Amino acid sequence: MTQDTLAVPAPGSPAGDPARWWRDAVIYQVYVRSFADSGGDGVGDLPGIRSRLPYLASLGVDALWLTPFYVSPMADFGYDVADYRDVDPLFGTLADARGLIADAHERGLRIIVDVVPNHTSDRHAWFRAALAAAPGSPERARYVFRDGRGPDGAEPPNDWESVFGGPAWTRVPDGQWYLHLFAAEQPDLDWENPEVRAEFADILRFWLDLGVDGFRVDVAHGMAKAPGLPDVGHPDQVEMLGTDVLPYFDQDAVHDIHREWRRVLDGYGGQRIAVAEAWAPTPERLALYTRPDELHQAFNFHYLTAPWDAAGMREVIEESLRTAGAVGAPATWVLSNHDVKRHVTRYGGGDTGLRRARAAALLTLALPGSAYVYQGEELGLPEVLDLPEEFQQDPQRLRGEGQGRDGCRVPMPWEGEEPPFGFGAGASSWLPIPTSWRDLTVAAQSEDPDSMLALYRTALRLRHEHPALGDGPIRWLDGPEGTLSFVREDPATGRACACVVNMGGRPVRVPAGGAPLLASGPVHIEGDTAELPPDTALWQSREEG
Structure with a gap:
């Protein structure tokens, strides 16, 4: 299969079991x-x-x-x-x-x-055995050893680079190279083995x-x-x-x-x-x-x-x-x-x-x-x-x-x-x-x-106690520019938790649609509105239905 056509099985148990x-x-x-x-x-x-x-x-x-x-x-x-x-x-x-x-x-x-x-580590018993063994041996087959390119194999087998910088290959005394996508002390295993x-x-x-x-x-x-x-x-x-x-x-x-x-x-x-x-x-x-x-x-x-x-x-x-x-x-x-x-x-x-x-x-x-x-x-x-x-x-x-x-x-x-x-x-x-x-x-x-x-x-504590938090659906709500606003609902109990976050640079006024549960900073609630300063989040408990 190509990178673009890898099949996706239909969702279902066990991954779809919400009790897990x-x-x-x-x-x-x-x-x-x-x-x-x-x-x-x-x-x-x-x-x-x-x-x-x-x-x-x-x-x-x-x-x-x-x-x-x-x-x-x-x-x-x-x-x-x-x-x-x-x-x-x-x-x-x-x-x-x-x-x-x-x-x-x-x-x-x-x-x-x-x-x-x-x-593994280059101190792992397998890698030590690989270094002591000859090219083509079963010990080397556990890792990615290859011959080099160019005259006398003096160039790395390909152009791969380490995540930590520099070439992803190190040469050993007998002339072969081993792959390490991270540090040289971390030789890659060959998972085809x-x-x-x-x-x-x-x-x-x-x-x-x-x-x-x-x-x-x-x-x-x-x-x-x-x-x-x-x-x-x-x-x-x-x-x-x-x-x-x-x-x-x-x-x-x-x-x-x-x-x-x-x-x-x-x-x-x-x-x-x-x-x-x-x-x-x-x-x-x-x-x-x-x-x-x-x-x-x-x-x-x-x-x-x-x-x-x-x-x-x-x-x-x-x-x-x-x-x-x-x-x-x-x-x-x-x-x-x-x-x-x-x-x-x-x-x-x-x-x-x-x-x-x-x-x-x-x-x-x-x-x-x-x-x-x-x-x-x-x-x-x-x-x-x-x-x-x-x-x-x-x-x-x-x-x-x-x-x-x-x-x-x-x-x-x-x-x-x-x-x-x-x-x-x-x-x-x-x-x-x-x-x-x-x-x-x-x-x-x-x-x-x-x-x-x-x-x-x-x-x-609230996440554990409130039935609407954790796994389950999310419903987005309209809100002022620069805010995120959504509600989490538990159909079994009719209880919901609304979350609004002001990510903008000015205070905003949002509906106070329920009892305040928790705020990340000072929030002023007056009547049916709440004023959130910049960079502030508010949880409110609501009854749906």
Whole structure:
């Protein structure tokens, strides 16, 4: 099939079953090394997360997604895996993982773990065996090894570029080249090899047997490469990611792998899920990852990158709902993660960015589908833009691709007046925490009813309690220019929740069609109208029918 004619099955069970937890879950991303440090070495770990489960349960989220904690030399902070079935000593032990899963389940929290199938670490036993073996050997067949071009094979096999910058090929001493779409320490696996497929099916079963509730699939659009590994024909290929068809990303054959994985997941009870981190040229292509026989969700990066503009935001929301609905999947909504600049800063920083982030939280949590919360966004943490040079370790930055991602990975501030703000027992953290965050700690915000943390706690509680919020339909309402206005309705109870967001630069007056539930900032209600300042959102409870 061509890129344009890939078939879309009709929506239906199981993806169309509204009773499934993952259709409207709020999932909290824990960046393990930056969440809580139990050992005093300045690096977060699994026992640290376990100690903070009461906080996460009280916040009101439904599940935790943990970034990789497997054995790794940490060339890409754990996304270079050397052993998929064990915990790196930096983060704890396998017993700690079992204990964390059990404790989370006792508190009603599900656990989703990262799986990294596109590539391994160059320290993985398989890759070490490949380097020790001869060209054409079974050991090399697990990876993408090729002869070079030009005289004596001295040129890379094709023009593919690494996402982290530079060529996507590295030459080994015997003259062959291996593919790495990310860092050189992350060699790509060859997913046409049945041994690779069998190995990862077994890895999934290992963690499912330990009790995890699902997987976040790193680079879910990778794995399958176009036959013959053809040239792209263009430089600066990283700029084409998510906008153009590339011979190494979003190839049709990748969907066969996800169907195999779905069969593994469906073989377990408890509604185990998989979430795709996938970049695709169009929303329609992205939706293909969540067809009824493939993965359950896909991250909605189109929403994350949408501008603070009512018309543009509505277009992205409608497109997201339409394309996800076409395959019977829930839409997902995410504002930040460990790979992008925090949205307080993206939305303008300072007071403006904070106001917009508060309004965006209410918008996001009112939309149909599943929402993701990146650790610290419930505190209104900004991007740290002035990290000292000696602390910046992101391989993406070190290879010359942009500012890097360290600024969104600064550890959580928990309590106290000085860094590291209760992050751990030691006197430091692997990335320094700004002194200015003393007013943003969990402890400080817990005492302030007007804080960002209080807003998230209230919004998450209302989302659970109000029958119209979560999964279900949306109906757009007319509103003043620069606003988004819609209503969520529950036909069974006749109750509804209206959400209006003023994304413009001037105050607006909107109908006060019900009792106010929650506002992101000061709202003046008089009679049957409400006045919303710029960058403000309001939830109102209504009775329909």
